[in-house]
Amino acid sequence: MSALDAFDGQHIQAIAILWILLGGLVGVLAGAVSGALICGKKLGDNKLAAMMGGMYGAMPVIPGLVLGTIILVLI
Numbered sequence: 682m683s684a685l686d687a688f689d690g691q692h693i694q695a696i697a698i699l700w701i702l703l704g705g706l707v708g709v710l711a712g713a714v715s716g717a718l719i720c721g722k723k724l725g726d727n728k729l730a731a732m733m734g735g736m737y738g739a740m741p742v743i744p745g746l747v748l749g750t751i752i753l754v755l756i
Contacts, residue, residue: 693754697750697754700746700750701743701746701747701750704742704743704745704746705739705742705743705746707742708738708739708740708741708742708743709735709736709738709739710735710738711738712734712735712736712737712738712739713731713732713734713735713738714731714734715734715738716730716731716732716733716734716735716737716738717730717731717734719734720733720734
């Protein structure tokens with residue numbers, strides 16, 4: 682029995698897409714803030730450091746959320 686049996690298929694897809702988007706947004710924001718704080722002084726440009734941090738901040742988040750969602754559905 683799946684942990685998500687209480688919902689029908691459409692709700693599961695909507696919840697999974699919502700969490701992936703929300704997790705990606707949090708990853709981008711966290712990467713941008715940490716990039717600006719850590720590398721902004723070294724590069725001399727906080728905007729460039731924030732852009733680079735935001736781009737690389739979401740890279741580990743999205744696969745982790747997708748894998749977590751797949752595991753949750755299989756439980």
